[in-house]
Amino acid sequence: MSAADEGGRTHRVFAGIGRAAVRRPWWMIVGWLLATVAVAGLVAGFGRPVDDDTRLPGSDGQRGRDLIQQHFPGGDGASGTVVLRSADGRLDGASYRKAVDLTVRGIADLDHVVSVAAPGADRGSLSGDGRTGYLAVQFDVGPRDVGDGLIDAVLAATRPAADAGLEVLPAGVLAPAETSTRSSEAIGLGVALVVLVIAFGGLVAAGLPLVAALITLVCGIGAIGLAGHLTAVPGVATTIATMIGLGVGIDYALFLITRYRGLVERGAEREPAIVATVASSGSAVAFAGGTVIVALAGLAVSGVPILGTLGWTAGLIVLVAVGAAVTLVPASLAVLGPRIDALPVRRRTSARGSGWGRLAGRVTRRPWWYASGAALVLVVLALPATRLTLGQTDPGDWPAGSPARTGYEVLGSTFGPGINGSLTVLAELGAGADVAGLEAAVRAVPGVAATQPARISPDGRLAMIRVTPDSAPRDPRTVATADALRAVHGAGLTVHVTGQVAVRAELADRIAQRMPAVIGLVVLLAAVLVFLAFRAPVVAVKAAVMNLFSVAAAYGVLTAVFQWGWGATLLGLDGPVPIESYVPMLLFALLFGLSMDYEVFLLTAVRESWLATGDNARSVRDGLSGTGVVITSAALIMVCVFAGFVLSPSPVVKMMGVGLAVAVAIDATVIRGLLVPATMVLLGRANWWTPGSGRRRPGSTADPQEVTGRQQVSWR
Known part of the structure; x- marks a missing residue:
């Protein structure tokens, strides 16, 4: 089957989706609204349990856990700590003994509490001066089942101690880290609205991508949360899915609306323009989303369950975003009609007369200068990555004053740092x-x-x-x-x-061992996908290499900021923190997939011009000047969304936010704006060499069927 045949089939499938959106727009809109309400209702009724416990099949630590579960009834349950501290007397003295005993009995009477041990010098749970102690609480359920209800019940049972004047501090599983990302989401949406207004020039057009992204979040994050009832889903999974969902949800809608308005401005009728938009840009969005999902699927070979879970949860949100983009957005365009241009706030300008058009001209005239300069910048940014080491964060890395850190620090300072691990x-x-x-x-x-x-x-x-x-x-x-x-x-x-520390140490070792295999698989899959899209092996290999550059630069910045502490205080940290072992591998898969979106966007425009003109330098110039504004807008939205998550108290979320924001910013500017076009000019006709292509020249002698097939993935 030829590429053109495949392109025609894809075109017909997505054109059919576009026609359905035009003929029955309210069916699609109502369907999405009902799905959103249903998922939100299920989450409200059943909750979203999380399990941050690390499992690692085949490791010595996991073997130990399995033995405990097999030979000690209830021995695999979660354990928590309640720290009691007095300012003026011993906990085992007459002043506080009764309150402590009442607290112990109150906790022991709760459901799912197997045992609770009172502070005692013989057990090592009472300080030398008797003023600080802790209650060791053992549950008969795992960490994922110690939800807010059970935590609140335990803390309510400590009322006698609090009433007696003791300071009560939860620790461990009883002091879960705050994972709310509402402020980050609000900032990301606010900045995205500003960028969209500037890009589209009107409030209605700018608001549609935000609506699509919000529906994507509710449906996708809700589904991930409900999956927590069936399998272990760590709390960070929903945070990462939120970051990705906001970014791609807005960007995919942006691409479709840009394409649709461009067709209408060139004289197309609105309904045929919607069908053409879904057939061309809709199929491209599906290809881009599929690339991200395939990259994330590469995490399955890591042999690390938490990475596999983070991979499929992020992939699920991308899948929902693609679905919303190719169905909800065109249906909304059909309902809005000319009102998509309502509430204008600024006059739109031509992309080719913009700064990107001028930059495209300079890059194609002096490709060696721009390629060398861009490569130098990337090397400098990537250099710190040579010192990157994997570690594990703990509650001591969280912001000062947070419940998780306060109890952790009191225990460590009183009973020694090892008490927390x-x-x-x-x-x-x-x-x-x-x-x-x-x-x-x-x-x-x-x-x-x-x-x-x-x-x-x-x-x-x-x-x-x-x-x-x-x-x-x-x-x-x-x-x-x-x-x-x-x-x-x-x-x-x-x-x-x-133990948690032992298993996480083995996790870091396994990730270090499997990282080359994961990188190799993801790079290979990405190169194959680009080759299938363009039938050009040089372009496919170059795309994979360019994506490696952006990942390396992100790793370098991650090492300098978190491992070395450069500017860490600006992010709300006290200083250097270990780079969580699974973050680099997860970042690699995410960044490789997201970077490929912009690569395909740019290459498609360059390819169309090449097939039409046969002039390599001109095609690069046309592609960059024609797509630069849209790429910049999309990337700026993603950068702002990702950077907003730096406000999260979680060091791991900060790492993800910084890594993704830096990589996307570098990818959309230094790499796609300078290095890719400069190297394409230098490579000349070799860019589009296709095995078995013979001596046929592009341009006026190009095969019309091939041009048509290639245009099925057009972003413009």
């Missing part, structure tokens, strides 16, 4: 196992601050020892302590080390 040593007991010898060996491991007596499982086949390291969870020394504990040996013993 305990390790669990598990030993499978065989014939002649010496548990006492195991305890002694564990206590002798460097980095171990304290241990609890070994617990033997009811079936006598497993021993469990809780270990408190002398370093904080994020400290590399804690990882070294976990590795040293795994090296403990004894007759009749098979030792495993588990």
Whole structure:
């Protein structure tokens, strides 16, 4: 089957969608509204459970967790901490003992609470001066099921302690991090409205992409939240999906409306213009969205469940955004008719007379200068990435005064930093196992601050020892302590080390091992998709390489800002923080997919001019000048949306926001505006060499069927 045949088939499918939108616009609009109301209602009724617990099949830490679940009834449940602090007396003294006992009994009576241990010096949960202690609360449900209702019930049961004048601070699972992104979303939408008004010149045209993006968010984020009842979905998944949903939801609608208004301005009737818009730009949006989804699908080979989950949740929101763009937007255009141009606020200008047209002329005249300058900028930005290391954040990295950080810091300063990241040593007991010898060996491991007596499982086949390291969870020394504990040996013993810190350390190692495979797969898939779209291997390879440049630059900025702390205080952080292990790989997949959107946008315009004229420099100039304004507008919206998430208190969300914003900004300016057109001028006719193309020249002798097939992915 030829490319043209495929293009014609795609054209007919999307033209059919466009005709349906024109004939039955209210059916599509009402359908989306009903879906939005239904999803919102289900979320309101059933909630959106999250599970931030890290699982890593095949790892030693996960093996330890599985053993606990098999041999200790209820042993795999979540645990939380309630810190009690007095200003003028001991917690075990006469002044506070009754209030503490009432608090303990109140928590113990709650559903899903297996046990609660009062502060005690013999248990190591009471400070030397007796003024600070903590209650260790064990639940019979996992972290994902310790929702707001159970947390509120536990905190309500601490009322006797609070009434007695004690300071009550939740910690651990009882102090979930604040994940609301409403302020970031509001800022992103506000800035997007301004950019859209400037781009479209009217309020109605500017408002339509925002409506499409909001409906995308409600449906997509709601579906992801409901999926939390069926599988583990981390809280950061909805945040990342919100970022991506806002960006692509607005951008895809922007591309369609730009195409539609351009056709109308050139004299096309409105209804045929809608059909033509969906057939051309609608198919291009589907291709762009498919590219993002394919890139995210590459995360499946990482062998890391959290990355796979973040991949499919982000892919789901992109799929919803594509659906809204090719159905809801054209249906709305059909209903609005000429009112799409209502409420004008400024006069629109021609793209070819803009600054992008002048820049296109300069780049094509001096390609070596611009290619060299752009490459130098990218190298400088990417250099810090050579020092990038993977780590793990903890509540101590959150903003000062937040509940999660306050309880964390009080525990760490009073009982030692390791109290916030305990390790669990598990030993499978065989014939002649010496548990006492195991305890002694564990206590002798460097980095171990304290241990609890070994617990033997009811079936006598497993021993469990809780270990408190002398370093904080994020400290590399804690990882070294976990590795040293795994090296403990004894007759009749098979030792495993588990716990959140241990598993996350293994997660970082696995990601580092699998990163080359993921990068290779995503690059290959992206290159294949571009080749299928343009049948030009040079263009396909060059597109993949250019995307690598933008990712490398984003990694460099990420390293300098977060790992080295350059400007970290401007982002609301106290200083350097570890780069969460899964962030670089997730950023890679997202950025590769999003960058390909702009690449296809630019290449399609250049290709159309090349097929019409056969003049390589002119086609590059025409493509850049004709698409620069739209690319800039779309990228500016994405940059502002992503940058707005820097306001989130979560360091991980800040990393994602900075990484995505920087990469898109670089991609739309330095790479698409300078490096890509300059290298295309330098490559000349080699850009569009196609295997088996023979000596046929483009231009007036071009195959009309090929031109038609190529134009099916037109963005303009």
